[in-house]
Amino acid sequence: MFITPYFPRFRSAPISIPVLMPVLLCLTLALTIGTAEAQLFWKKKPAPSITINAPEPVKSLLQTHFQAPAAPLTDEFARAAFERRAHREIRELLATEGYFNPTIAVLPAPPDKPPVLEVIPGPQTLVAVISIEVKGDLAIKEPGRLARIEKLRAAWPLRTGQPFRSLMWDEAKALLLSSVTSEEYPAAQIEESRAEVDAASSQARLWVTVNSGPAVRYGPLIIKGLSRYDESLIRGLAPFKTGDPYKRDELLAFQTKLQNMPQFSSAVVHIDTDPVVHQAAPVEVVLSEAQTQRVSIGAGYSSNTGARGEINYTNNNLLDDAVRFNSVLRLEQKRQTLAATLDSVPNQAGRWFSLGGTAERTSIQNLDTIREKVGMGRNQLSGNTETRLAINWQREDRDPKGGVHSVNQTLALDGLLRYRSVDNPLFPRDGSVTELRVAGGSKQVLSDQDFVRTYARHQFWYPVGDRHVLFLRGELGYTFAPSRFGIPQEYLFRAGGIQSVRGYPFQSLGVQEGSAVVGGRVLATATIEYNHWVTQNWGAAIFTDIGDAADTWHRLDPVVGYGGGIRWRSPVGPLALDLARGHRDGKLRMHFSIAVAF
Template structure:
């Protein structure tokens, strides 16, 4: 019930964001000219634009005459002057839309029974819209002088968005020039500029000939990293974290990636990287890092709620420079309905290769199937995080003690592990395209009972497949629908007699696995009917996500329909899918994506509400 109430409140808040302002409120907010007499609520005159929908909406929003509607002391002479100015203003606005031969008729009508005593009616026949007949893009500077830059020039021309045959408008023309300039300055030529731009319009033939010339400026290469604003942290360590490719051609994306690496390192509250284009040698331009350091130590408390585990409390302590070692330590206390854990991870600053040494320890008590498991884990090794790929190689010790009626025996093991995760999404926080894949491989020996070898393999994958495009009623907005596919497989291979810690085995079910079932409730079923973590696991999911149109506009909401299936067993032949089906909603909230799903567990014959915040892979 708390989860249902919380989800209902979020839905109501989301709907409130979709509501539109009343026309009178919008007009008042957009009218900077007011008078005391206007406070009575009745306008001096109304403006009625008669035109095709797109033209009417644009003129209604932007006509200058709208600013004077609240001036109740306007006389006939002043209003006539405003109407003359309104005609010229309307023609200018129509020109920006690509209509250069419009026919306009302005009338002043008495409307004593209307919301205003007079009405200015503007009737518009926009005429034929102007189309682009020719586009010419040229270059000056080094990009025009070197044969190896021909491919780059051709690529910028090919990506020019306002092409021959398309409708011309001032906004499309400005966007095209800006897009080409961004493409030019994104690599090698950060100081590129627009030298000349010209749009020649033949109104009689409704044609526009476009030309633009860009000056690339000198080619730049990355020089050394210069850090400003540091006090306690080693600037050479910052260089190793940023990994600026010194000596390589300037690339804006590489600069942003380096900035993100510094910002996410935990050492800084803010980071801003710029290329020093005032330097004497453009082939060794310094990269300026303006930083604001984070405190040496800090404590972060967090509270939350999930439909999987109920209320959640966490307490983190971060030490950015441990005594003697100089490593970064992150320690966490975590408490929820089913899990209590205390852990710490210490990591060194990356070396020039990008690899860093780390060690970690954790104590945990959690509900695992029908049992409670008290476990401990020690881990130490090497890790590396790059732009899209994280990898690690480490030695790990595991211990698990199971509690409950007829619980499996306690066990311990030592293993060597290799983990690899690749993320190729268009947006790491709220993806709509791309895919992610994670692999875990381990080989080890049991340390309890008979010493036996074992291997553990785990893989998961998420991918998005386009499934058409959804348009607003007027066709001006569009967003793609998609199908999200998800799968997980796991295998723990050893002799039946091997005593392997249950924390290395598999369970599934819950918000992010098989919806319609409680968290980690799907496992291997013992002859007594109790559920334990099993040696083999398989999960698959398909979900259709479609943008939701509200009041003719594409909203920040999406509707979903999904089918999940998963199974866990100690033998491959015993795998039997547990299926969950349902519907849900996705809200692109200001603080991140929020998901609400109502799922029916076919095997348990129950409905469950699932709520989660954010996207992680």
């Protein structure tokens, strides 16, 4: 029996004053911050107490790291005290850049001018000799070890003929030690490091000796902190077995996998580096179990679907078998959803299976739909790549105002590939996300229409300086089918609204059927957006969107939306408040989304 007669029929409602309060608050804060920034920018800077005369980039180094006098040097006593401090601090500062024979003087100036700090850095010291020696097990004359030593020497970044800088010297030693400890030798140490500088010839001779210690192999897995779960759950996730050579990346990946599991609030993985047990070093796993069951509620608002409230129930140990059960009831003005999923524990390869069901009602652009869906899938997360292969059955009651009422069903095979490479998953500034999806159904197998849906989306963030970010987005979709009729809306396309074409209402771009807008078989949209961050958390953006959805390519009529908005890195996630103009109808529309969990 289907739930159509019993599902509540919510209708769109006008936006009330309480809903607009977050918008007004964001605008007020943004204007206040912008005014404060402008006042600081235009504030008159005090006159400098000294003038620095030095070649670039030494001048920039001094301006950044050397503290000028807080007050003008009005007498000889103040000038002499400053000159003594300048000699001491500037020599130390220039030595870090390889200048060991600088000439430093404070020159007098006319009464109306500040004194001149003249710095002649002298010749920069260059690296003349590099010696990297290895002791311990790694020094055994064996082809594999010899090749690894040569690889370590070839990767040494501070080359002969390069300037000798303290920072690069320290970084080179740290990189060398990290490379040795990454595989087999976690207890390796730098036994000796020496840099001899000949100031007369401006040359530096470098010596480094690394003691690898003994080669370490994995021993028994010692698990602590479990009370609800069996140790076999953890042992099955370990990417190594007893006797394998130690690899740091394996251990870190194992720890990260455990930390990401909802069953645990924390996880620490550590190997014993005592040379006595190097042939079978114990691996200790210390776990803290998370709360098994959790109920949470939340509220929010989006210009796409209106105000919303939701309640979520999660059980991380269903049937005492570490199976995760998650359910949510979400009520929005234009969409109401009841969903539940069961997820198995990801295995060593990051693969898990899921089973779920959804009941959903929408009322968008005069198209009312009620959808019931069940499905099962095979999911995998490997590094930056996420894949999903699922089989879904769904029934959709479709009622466009002024159009043809119909009930469609399909059994679809659905494949997803997503590659994510960004510097920050929540607030990306550099990187990209690519998503590919293919789905299809057949009349021969529980579907009302033959179809194959294809979809591609690419998002790209590029940093411009310290405070600017260029964002590009593009998406294409095409559903191969004799007709759009008989295909559920999930496998067709509409456009408009947030993350689509701003300046037009949510899903208002598509195929006109009566007075409703329904999904078509073709989609193409794109975005170019430029963000400027005024402070760490507040920014502004300008953008242009273009795109459309239609039933065929020759009916595709891309529209343009453009405008600007405010950006906020809120504690609960990114917030965007945009005012956009739809070029087709000339109307201004606001796009906004925020969510709060309780």
